[in-house]
Amino acid sequence: MDFKFSDQAIEFRNEVQEFLADKLTADLKKASRLTAGTYTDIPACRRWHGILAEKGWIAPGWPVEYGGTGWDDLQRYIFGVECFKAGAPLLFNMGIRHIGPVMMAHGTEAQKDYYLPRIISGEDIWCQGYSEPSAGSDLAALRLRAVRDQDDYVLNGTKLWTTGAHFAEQIFCLVRTSDEGKKQAGITFLVMPMDTPGMTVKPIMSLNGQHECNQVFFEDVRVPVANRVGEENDGWRVAKVLMQFARSNNINMAWVREALERVKEAARIEPDGQQGCLIDDQDFAYKLSATEVRLVGVESLELRLLSEMNRNENPGFKSSLLKSRSSELIQEVSELMLEAVGWYGFPFQMETLDPLSQAEFVGPEYALPVMSLYLNQRSTTIASGSSEIQRDVLAKRVLGL
Incomplete structure (x- = not known):
């Protein structure tokens, strides 16, 4: 295990430092210093996202063909370290880190063509619909029901602790499509706009007085089958791989x-x-x-x-x-x-x-x-x-x- 940086890595680090010194304005640094939660003030996040997207650096972990940098793990590590050291805003980046890689691995070509460019541009901010009142650490106990009705799924239930649901444009959800077999086997992965009829977002004020989390209610929400990522009842496998890399x-x-x-x-x-x-x-x-x-x-x-x-x-x-x-x-x-x-x-x-x-x-x-x-x-x-x-x-x- 060699932790010593190569000459190429040092050259890359210098390039990142020069970029940050040029593009990180005083107001962006101030917003970063005032960060009191898991992400910086959203207007500052959107601005910094746009700056990185213009440079082509918004998706360090994505391959070039989808708009990413094509960097290796060491370059991504260096970039992250230098951003923190320079005082860059903490991005709310579930689109880049979570649903984007899932789309690349399990999405249809139509899904990739539609969603991935919008994630890169910052047009869509995503939130995650996983936890429920009775399904937190035991996520496989989730109950948000999705019943097939011809070309749609009809959703009824709720998601809890949904960070960013009050400003996100899109949500990816794990839903219950079957009760047969193991509870992990009846879960499906769906995506949908946050303004879909029948969805209601109610705020949950955090212990620190800030509004980051929400409860999202689904009442006869119709989601096209075309919005399913992966196969029906195979959502647990998709989510498990996603969470493993997210935790790392x-x-x-x-x-x-x-x-x-x-x-x-x-x-x-x-x-x-x-x-x-x-x-x-x-x-x-x-x-x-x-x-x-x-x-x-x-x-x-x-x-x-x-x-x-x-x-x-x-x-x-x-x-x-x-x-x-x-x-x-x-x-x-x-x-x-x-x-x-x-x-x-x-x-x-x-x-x-x-x-x-x-x-x-x-x-x-x-x-x-x-x-x-x-x-x-x-x-x-x-x-x-x-x-x-x-x-x-x-x-x-x-x-x-």
């Missing part, structure tokens, strides 16, 4: 590294209560060092997966290991940041998180999104498969339990 890059360690560096910066400024700085406090310094040691370990795991994927190897169980450790680590870092800013974590000034707001925060700018991020990131050990589920996967596939 769910949290980029460059993001966590930058978050930890911000903790250090704050600790060099904030007082320790004894006429010194928090960074000099022995107890805090110990916690900071212990977290960084764990971060180095997870960074090594991420690079190991990168090395294997460069050899076209499936990440397998290691994606579950990376997902569980990285999501727990980002929570750990957010707790340290909250401890570092102290009282500045208490003011609840949601209006100051709007990049266009003229409202002034009562504390320093670096403390502004801290509490909101801390609360939002309580969900990282649940989203995309809870840590408990990941440990079950590891117990079965590694220990044979």
Whole structure:
């Protein structure tokens, strides 16, 4: 396993750095700094998406024939790291990361021709309809019913925790088309516009006061059979492969590294209560060092997966290991940041998180999104498969339990 960058990789990194220095405007960086959830302010996301699309860099993992870059895994890794380091907006990119690759692998030619260009251009933002009130970690227990009626499926039921449903143009869903056999065997993968008659979106306010998630209700919603991706009752296989690769890059360690560096910066400024700085406090310094040691370990795991994927190897169980450790680590870092800013974590000034707001925060700018991020990131050990589920996967596939 060789982590040393080649001359070509270093040259590519320099190209990315030059592009980011040229295209990342002050207002885009500000929007990124104010990110208090899983994605940056949507208008900023759309702008940054357009800039990357114009450059031809919006789909790092896609092949060239579908509008992607054709980059290898190392180039994609470098691009992601440099974007985080430069302060680029966090994109809401379920179209690029999730449904796009599924369409390429399982979609019809008509589906590819219609949907993929709209994902690349940013015309369509996608959301994911997976979880339900009785189907979260046990996703195969989903009940959203899809009954075949000639050339349509008629959908009745609900989806829960649907991030971005209030602004997305399209949704991809897992639906129940059969009760025969194993519960995984009766699931089908469908796509549909969010303005389809019979669909209702109701907001779910997050613990941090932000609106990211929703509940989506389906009442006699008619979806053409032509909108099915893959075969009927074969949606579980499609979704399983999708989730495995999504988990392997769910949290980029460059993001966590930058978050930890911000903790250090704050600790060099904030007082320790004894006429010194928090960074000099022995107890805090110990916690900071212990977290960084764990971060180095997870960074090594991420690079190991990168090395294997460069050899076209499936990440397998290691994606579950990376997902569980990285999501727990980002929570750990957010707790340290909250401890570092102290009282500045208490003011609840949601209006100051709007990049266009003229409202002034009562504390320093670096403390502004801290509490909101801390609360939002309580969900990282649940989203995309809870840590408990990941440990079950590891117990079965590694220990044979």
